[in-house]
Amino acid sequence: MKEKEIQHIREDIPITGYDPETNSFYCGDGSHILMYQIRSKDLVNADPDEIEMDCFRWAKFYKTYGKDIEIVTMLFPCNTGEQQAYWKQRMKANQNPQFQDMIERKVKELEWRETHTKTKEFYLLFFVSSKEEIPEIAKLIESTLGIGNGMELLQEMEKEKMEQVWFKLANKNARIIPRSREE
Incomplete structure (x- = not known):
């Protein structure tokens, strides 16, 4: 690759490394990117009160969180x-x-x-300006949306899965290796 192309990639995806202490990726300017997977739900068969409660939780989150976020949707191969x-x-x-x-x-x-079916997954990216802000952001996320395996709306991701998501974002035509579902 030419140096101009590499510089263009660095501008588009400024990630320089992974911080295992905070389970986030950091950029050259000192900012961090937190990534969580959004837990999908069956809205057709779910209880209407549960759906309404989830909508209220998302609304509360959007009203209280004022920093940059991004929702990413990706298709992964289905593993049977x-x-x-x-x-x-x-x-x-x-x-x-x-x-x-x-x-x-x-x-x-x-x-x-x-071979023919894809699994649609959703991710929520939080852009944090410094490492010191991460505990405060994590507390806000935990209190409004929840992080875990129960009724929470988000779940934490392993480093390998986050790397696959970033790889797929950077290489749109690349094939992702099928992986087992964590659920």
């Missing part, structure tokens, strides 16, 4: 490896020939889904 392993094990242990066709059909369906 665990389900395929389960049905292949059932196929080997199957004694009834009437179930053999059904199990083979299930395995083929899972193989087709893995």
Whole structure:
């Protein structure tokens, strides 16, 4: 690559490293970028009161948080490896020939889904001007949206997953290696 192209990339994506202490990426100017995954919900089958409560939580967050944020949507390959392993094990242990066709059909369906289906995931990026502001921002996020695995709206991400998201943002045509779902 030419030096001009490299400089252009540095301007577009100014990340210079990862800080494991804060689980964030830092930029050359001292600012940090926090990344959380938005927990998706089934709005069709959810309780209307729960949906309304989530809307109130998002509204409270938008009213109280005044700094820059960005919502990123990405499509990742669907990973059906665990389900395929389960049905292949059932196929080997199957004694009834009437179930053999059904199990083979299930395995083929899972193989087709893995190659043709994408999983849509949403991420919330917080742009913080200094490392000292991160605890205050994290406290605000925790109090309004919540971070964790229960009824919270956000969940923390591992470093490897964040790197995959940044790689995909920087290389739109790159293929992402399928990974197992953390849920």
